[in-house]
Amino acid sequence: MxxxxxxxxxxxxxxxxxxxxxxxxxxxxxxxxxxxxxxxxxxxxxxxxxxxxxxxxxxxxxxxxxxxxxxxxxxxxxxxxxxxxxxxxxxxxxDPALYGEVVRAALRDGDAYGRGARVPGGVNVEYVSANPTGPMHVGHGRGAVFGDALANLLVAAGRDVTREYYINDAGAQVDVLARSAFLRYREALGETVTIPEGLYPGDYLVPVGKALKAEYGETLRDKPESEWLPLVRDFAISRMMDRIREDLAAIGIHHDVFFSERTLQGGGNGGAVAALIADLREKGLVYEGRLPPPKGQLPEDWEDREQTLFRATAFGDDIDRPLLKSDGSFTYFASDIAYHRSKVERGAVELIDVLGADHGGYVKRMQAAVKAVSDGKAALDVKLCQLVRLLRGGEPVKMSKRAGEFVTLREVIDEVGRDPVRFMMLYRKNDATLDFDLAKVVEQSKDNPVFYVQYAHARAASVFRQAREAFPDLDLSPAALARADLSGLTDSGELDMMRLIAQVPRVIEAAAAAHEPHRLAFHLYELASAFHSFWNKGKDLPQLRFVNQTDRKSTKARLALVAALKGVVASNLGILGVGAPDEMR
CATH class of the missing domain: 3.30.1360.70 (Arginyl tRNA synthetase N-terminal domain)
Structure with a gap:
């Protein structure tokens, strides 16, 4: 309803x-x-x-x-x-009676309450897509949680969603990974190694080196780089992706598709990227020309030479974009266009990329590219996630020794738990910097939003434990509570809760349309606040308590309201990927 x-x-x-x-x-x-x-x-x-x-x-x-x-x-x-x-x-x-119908609808519909009718057209949400060169850090975690909650939210709004991870396994960084892993392999063979500048120094590659030893023995040691590098590269990428999948699973994230960048350039003749450029050229969207020097600091991909250019300005970009480097290899942008064309060819009419804040310059060019490859039938929204400042009691957290340069996401999950990580990553808009305090997110207080919301669900569960003791013969099933006389729910606190329950379908619809899952987190906090306020009101006014042993009728009506609120809190926490405990430890 x-x-x-x-x-x-x-x-x-x-x-x-x-x-x-x-x-x-x-x-x-x-x-x-x-x-x-x-x-x-x-x-x-x-x-x-x-x-x-x-x-x-x-x-x-x-x-x-x-x-x-x-x-x-x-x-x-x-x-x-x-x-x-x-x-x-x-x-x-x-008429307050209308809110009684809202409560009945929430009880009747259960987890489906507030969910939208099916909307045609596929949505592809690409998120995380961290380079497979190291473990995920806290910044990756914010994009991971945001993208996953957004995908859940879109499903709740009736969309057909594909959750996708783009594996950057074709660039120079994976060769650096291979050389770094090879040093750890030699270390596993008993050599003393020094990690030179430019390679990855973190201890996370030590297990990869040991696994290479177990797989290949000493056979790689004396091979030339041209022979061992492709073997070690594939092995290291596979092991790092296994670790990334494990870390994502620890935070409740599972993708439908892991798309390899290398597949775009396979199959001979340059693969999908070369075919894309040929198709764009046939449409008159690729030409040979020179770019004027941009104002301000020159970007890394600008070269003062005649280049193969995509007419990005025809689709709203500021300048046309190069597709080939001076050595004849494809630019990252060319591969990205081919990748996004693949999404469109697989049925997506709405594309969402969740990226770090440093990708702001990427937005216009990729939106132009998606318009071009889809003939305007698909649209791209790029959601940028700002930095996460990791604190403990207000003080910056030191870097991880194992990662070398950052604190890993898994370390944070292991310390504070999955639910605080997910909820707090969503309790601030994605484009605002987030201060994540390891001490505050586990506090049991109103100032800790995840505790406050989960505590509302736990308190609601405790109301039903009290009700079963007070009225052991009372049918507390949702169907039975939906038949209760709700006309007595007229206190301002009761009406506040019912109004907020009534807003759930609109919040889900609006948050999904705006691609802003934080709206749902905010609304859950409002629901929890209304519930806790009425709970406290009942301490001073016994006639307003949820369970009144001398008034079976009012108890049943309030239990219907509590059951509706409890169900809404649980199902909407579920959209955010956060648990709804019946008891708080």
Missing amino acids: NIFAAFEARIGEALETLTRAGTLPEGLDRARVVVEPPRDPSHGDLATNAALVLAKEARTNPKALAEALAADLRTDPRVTEASVAGPGFINLRL
Whole structure:
């Protein structure tokens, strides 16, 4: 049950009535009409901007249009008050009985409550895609959690989602990995080695060296690099990807597709990348030319020579982009275009790339590329995740000895647990820097959002344990509670909880549309806060306690409300990939 969608439809009917009466012209664009909670809850339950956004096109006064719409809405039995505010906003108060129906819907639908109807068209969410040259660090973890929660959120909104990891296994960095692993192999054979500058120094490659020894014995030691490097490279990439998969599993992340960059250049004649360039050339989107020197600092990929260029400016980019390096090899951008074309060919009409903040310059060129390879039928959204500052009690955490240059994600998961990592990575918008304090995320206080939300679920579970003791014969199944008389739920605290439960379908829909899972985390905190506030209210006012041994009717009604809230908290924590414990340790 989505009361916001229901009243969008109801306002549409009111607009049709005004159109038939000649008050409004035909064909008004209603795309910007929204129904949402008012910014100030004291103004009512719902607010709409319909009059404000339609008045100019209708060539009428917005306040007069708002008055006409409000008059129509006052005839709706679900509306107890419709008032016009400011230049033309309409605020609605609803019959509390409607919120009782929301509670029943939440009990009846269970985990499906708030979920959207299926939307055609595939969505490809690419996230993590860390180079297979070392263990994942905390920064990777933020993008991993964000991408995974976003994929879950899109599924909840009715989308068909593919979760994808792009393995960067074709660049110079994997040759550096191979040479670094080979030194650890020689170390495993008993040699004393020094890791020179430019190779990976972390101890995480020690097990890879030992595994190479177990696999190949001493047979690689005296081979020329041209022979051992491809063997060691494949072996090391495989071992590092195994480790990355294990670390991702520890945080509850599993991808549908692991796509190898090397496959784009296989198959002879340059593979998919060469075929892409040929296709773009045939469309007139590739030409030979020179790029003017860009303003400011020169980017690494700019060269003052005639180059093979993609007409990125034809699709909204600032400059055209090179596809071949001076040595004739493909640029990273060329491979990236071919990769994104593969996503489109596999059925994606919406592409989402989750990247680190240092990829800001990547956005326009790839959006241009996706428009080109899909003939405008697919769109790309790039979500940039800002840095994570790792603290302990307000002080910066020292680097990991094993990783060499950073603290690994697995170290953080092992210390504080999966749930705090996931929730706190989502409790701030992705494009804002995140301070992650290892001490604060395990505190049991209101100041720790993940504890506060999980504690609401645990407290709700404790309410049912009390209820079973007080009323052992009471049927506490969702179906039975949905039949309870909810007309007595009129306290402001009860109505606050019901309003927030009613907002869940809209929050899921809006967060999925905006690609912003933090909205769901914020809403869960609001739900928890409303529940804890009413719990505390019952301490002072016994008649408001959830379980009242002298009042079976009110107890059953409040248990219905608690069950609905408990279910919503659990299912929406599930979207974020966070557990919903029945007890807190």
